[in-house]
Amino acid sequence: MSKRRLIATLLINNGVVVQTRRFKRTNVVGNAFTAVDFFNTWTVDEIVILEISNTRDHLDRFEGIVEELSRRCFVPLSVGGKVDSLAAATRYTRRGADKVVVNTHAVERPGLIGEIAGDFGSQCVVLSIDAAPDPARPSGYQVMIDNARRATGRDVLDWAREGVARGAGEVLVNAVEHDGDKRGYDLALVRSLADALEVPVIAMGGVGEWRHLVEGAVEGHADAVAAGNIFHYTEHSTKKAKEFMAAAGLNVRASQFYRIAMPRRPKYAAF
Amino acid sequence: MARVAVVDYGLGNLRSAMNALSCFGQELAIAETGDALADADIIVLPGVGSFDAGMRGLRSRGHDVALTRQVLGDGVRYVGICLGMQFLFAGSEEGREPGLGWFGGTMRRFPSGPGAPKVPHMGWDEVEMRAGSRMFAGIEPPADFYFVHSYYAPCEGDAGRYAAATARHGFDFVAAVERDNIFAVQFHPEKSQLAGLKLLETLLVSP
Numbered sequence: 001m002s003k004r005r006l007i008a009t010l011l012i013n014n015g016v017v018v019q020t021r022r023f024k025r026t027n028v029v030g031n032a033f034t035a036v037d038f039f040n041t042w043t044v045d046e047i048v049i050l051e052i053s054n055t056r057d058h059l060d061r062f063e064g065i066v067e068e069l070s071r072r073c074f075v076p077l078s079v080g081g082k083v084d085s086l087a088a089a090t091r092y093t094r095r096g097a098d099k100v101v102v103n104t105h106a107v108e109r110p111g112l113i114g115e116i117a118g119d120f121g122s123q124c125v126v127l128s129i130d131a132a133p134d135p136a137r138p139s140g141y142q143v144m145i146d147n148a149r150r151a152t153g154r155d156v157l158d159w160a161r162e163g164v165a166r167g168a169g170e171v172l173v174n175a176v177e178h179d180g181d182k183r184g185y186d187l188a189l190v191r192s193l194a195d196a197l198e199v200p201v202i203a204m205g206g207v208g209e210w211r212h213l214v215e216g217a218v219e220g221h222a223d224a225v226a227a228g229n230i231f232h233y234t235e236h237s238t239k240k241a242k243e244f245m246a247a248a249g250l251n252v253r254a255s256q257f258y259r260i261a262m263p264r265r266p267k268y269a270a271f
Numbered sequence: 272m273a274r275v276a277v278v279d280y281g282l283g284n285l286r287s288a289m290n291a292l293s294c295f296g297q298e299l300a301i302a303e304t305g306d307a308l309a310d311a312d313i314i315v316l317p318g319v320g321s322f323d324a325g326m327r328g329l330r331s332r333g334h335d336v337a338l339t340r341q342v343l344g345d346g347v348r349y350v351g352i353c354l355g356m357q358f359l360f361a362g363s364e365e366g367r368e369p370g371l372g373w374f375g376g377t378m379r380r381f382p383s384g385p386g387a388p389k390v391p392h393m394g395w396d397e398v399e400m401r402a403g404s405r406m407f408a409g410i411e412p413p414a415d416f417y418f419v420h421s422y423y424a425p426c427e428g429d430a431g432r433y434a435a436a437t438a439r440h441g442f443d444f445v446a447a448v449e450r451d452n453i454f455a456v457q458f459h460p461e462k463s464q465l466a467g468l469k470l471l472e473t474l475l476v477s478p
Contacts, residue, residue, distance in 0.1 A: 002394025002440070003415065043464075045395055045417075071290050074464045076417060096286045098462065121320065123391050123419045169391065198383065200393055223394065253395045253415040 005224035021180030051081025070096020117167030127168035174205040182208025190220030210244035276311035280328030282320030291461035305337030318354020323366030351455030374429040416458035
């Protein structure tokens with residue numbers, strides 16, 4: 001299999017990067033561009049950026065952020081937040097998204113997944129699922145939507161399977177009760193999806209120590225491990241995370257540095 | 272200064288490729304039709320979409336004829352990315368349309384099912400670079416690149432003969448081909464961070 005990916009997650013609320021705990025915004029941690037420059041330098045394998053404002057008033061500003069980020073981001077960039085139509089997905093891809101993340105609107109209208117996959121391919125559609133424990137469901141978890149404010153009663157594994165059948169190329173799973181809690185991923189949840197699905201599964205939510213990343217891969221069987229909050233507080237953080245993962249025996253991408261002469265601004269010409 | 276034309280055949284977006292290609296100070300232009308390739312020193316074909324839709328897009332815009340004339344006839348440097356590598360071959364199991372046919376052989380689909388690695392092949396993998404490859408000059412092993420694909424060039428025939436690198440997804444496949452003025456990679460250098468930018472710099476800047 002491919003190397004385990006380390007993914008940095010940026011949550012954008014009203015145009016600024018924030019941290020969350022159990023889906024409630026907590027600290028403003030700053031500017032998305034600084035964060036991405038920092039991740040680029042320190043070997044993160046992929047970046048996920050999600051718009052989580054309560055209103056749609058900040059979407060234009062968010063799209064501007066995505067476009068500017070894509071100029072600096074030379075790893076895959078997944079973009080989500082309020083994707084309710086093929087047109088909305090297209091707006092993100094035009095601004096530089098390599099993949100589009102769907103969540104609430106896909107639950108409400110599952111045909112959305114196939115519409116986006118039909119135009120851009122399955123590799124472009126990431127199905128994000130927010131899960132909360134629910135003993136009444138076969139998998140033990142139910143799907144939460146609308147920033148975890150609304151319970152759907154839908155079984156998580158059942159929904160993930162449907163999403164993949166409809167064309168999702170990856171599944172990003174976040175445990176609502178672990179989000180921002182620094183106690184590690186919900187490993188049983190991650191493993192149940194990673195073992196059952198044919199597509200890559202990304203674990204998210206709860207990383208408070210580097211060893212949680214390793215647990216997500218080794219015990220959770222996740223193809224990729226994501227974290228947000230922890231990266232904002234540690235210098236050279238993604239590099240340290242990678243080194244920890246490598247030392248634990250995981251097959252991860254090594255950091256290499258090449259001297260590349262890049263001008264500050266691109267030069268376009270018609271000829 | 273080299274003039275770099277990026278082939279637009281109407282599928283998906285070219286932004287990621289343009290972002291990376293614009294790093295090296297070249298004149299960069301999007302070619303919507305084959306005519307626009309006429310004055311290019313380097314032609315880049317970034318691949319997105321499906322094989323058939325892509326080949327139909329190339330034909331309807333006159334790119335296929337222009338590419339063959341410029342690249343095979345005049346020796347203009349060709350840089351293919353992902354589908355831009357697969358188009359070089361005779362065809363693909365993904366569709367029915369013939370490819371450009373500059374290389375013999377057919378693209379195959381990765382097997383899926385119990386025990387097989389996940390398809391599409393998505394993620395970072397180390398490539399085994401062939402000694403003396405020009406496009407990988409200056410890149411030290413281990414060199415990891417980002418792949419996203421469900422079809423691959425098998426290590427046989429022309430693909431094997433002109434392989435500049437191989438990678439592994441359950442078994443070895445051809446990750447890059449290189450022949451005279453033709454360079455093409457299955458992975459996405461524009462999304463492969465510093466190693467990818469280094470490769471693009473070599474292809475765009477070196478004489």
